[in-house]
Amino acid sequence: MAEENEKMAAKCFKALAHPIRLRIIAVLGDKEMSVQQMAEALNLSQSNMSQHLTLLKERHALDSRREGKQVFYRVLDKKILKLIDLMQDIFCPPKK
Amino acid sequence: MAEENEKMAAKCFKALAHPIRLRIIAVLGDKEMSVQQMAEALNLSQSNMSQHLTLLKERHALDSRREGKQVFYRVLDKKILKLIDLMQDIFCPPKK
DNA sequence: GGTTCATATTACAATATTATAATATGTCTA
DNA sequence: TAGACATATTATAATATTGTAATATGAACC
Numbered sequence: 674m675a676e677e678n679e680k681m682a683a684k685c686f687k688a689l690a691h692p693i694r695l696r697i698i699a700v701l702g703d704k705e706m707s708v709q710q711m712a713e714a715l716n717l718s719q720s721n722m723s724q725h726l727t728l729l730k731e732r733h734a735l736d737s738r739r740e741g742k743q744v745f746y747r748v749l750d751k752k753i754l755k756l757i758d759l760m761q762d763i764f765c766p767p768k769k
Numbered sequence: 770m771a772e773e774n775e776k777m778a779a780k781c782f783k784a785l786a787h788p789i790r791l792r793i794i795a796v797l798g799d800k801e802m803s804v805q806q807m808a809e810a811l812n813l814s815q816s817n818m819s820q821h822l823t824l825l826k827e828r829h830a831l832d833s834r835r836e837g838k839q840v841f842y843r844v845l846d847k848k849i850l851k852l853i854d855l856m857q858d859i860f861c862p863p864k865k
Numbered sequence: 866g867g868t869t870c871a872t873a874t875t876a877c878a879a880t881a882t883t884a885t886a887a888t889a890t891g892t893c894t895a
Numbered sequence: 896t897a898g899a900c901a902t903a904t905t906a907t908a909a910t911a912t913t914g915t916a917a918t919a920t921g922a923a924c925c
Contacts, residue, residue, distance in 0.1 A: 678861060679791040682853065685860040686786035691913090695775040695782075708872060721914060723873055733860065742871045742922050752859045757778065759855065763848045764781040764829065765774060787883090804902060817884060819903055838892050838901045 688732040693717065694725050695757060698734070698748055707743040784828040789813065790821050791853060794830070794844055803839040 689695060693715065700706070700714050712722040726746055729735040736749045748754065785791060789811065796802070796810050808818040822842055825831040832845045844850065 678857065679788040679795070681861050682791055682857050683786055683788040685856055686782050690779055690782035690786045692775040692779040695778055699775070744872060750859050752855065756852065756855050756859060759848065759852050760781055761774060761778050763846050763852060765777050840902060
């Protein structure tokens with residue numbers, strides 16, 4: 674049913690509908706980073722960082738693996754980067 | 770500044786982060802429709818319809834023109850349709 | 866086992882989003 | 896200009912999202 678599709682799609686848009694979460698994905702790019710690396714790079718509290726990461730992981734935007742005490746995150750599907758580019762292309766035209 | 774970009778992009782993701790708004794865009798496609806046509810098609814109250822349309826228009830996802838008593842809306846940039854397809858492609862894989 | 870470091874979870878207050886209901890605006894026609 | 900019709904706006908209560916602070920889990924090392 675189309676309606677169900679749209680509910681799911683809306684959830685995914687919602688996952689990306691926060692500046693911090695877009696910054697997380699941008700800073701990750703195609704690399705892997707630990708939570709503390711990201712928290713430092715984005716100047717965020719450990720707790721807030723972790724909550725945003727958890728949300729992105731729940732929506733399958735990110736994946737993680739543990740290595741000792743640290744947890745490393747990465748963008749699951751690189752198409753997400755293209756999606757964000759496309760969004761900026763459509764809605765954030767460069768001002769001349 | 771990249772941070773500003775992400776705030777703006779997040780707003781745009783937020784505009785699409787609602788099932789009703791995705792349905793509006795889907796039902797519009799590349800056509801034009803009046804508010805009442807859409808309200809009927811989606812079985813929504815006039816007020817709720819109008820509020821979602823206003824939000825989408827504020828974010829420049831839709832444009833409108835008045836013709837007599839009626840107001841017709843259309844998707845401003847067809848790339849938005851591709852964006853939504855891409856989102857579904859990434860996050861809503863067809864189950865086999 | 867106890868301690869430390871890295872991350873996750875929970876509780877909660879502040880803020881934002883949403884749908885409904887009521888009211889207002891704008892346009893046409895009589 | 897009065898009434899009807901289409902749309903927009905406002906007010907508001909319900910719900911959801913957010914960030915901070917506090918607590919819990921899990922892994923390494925002693």
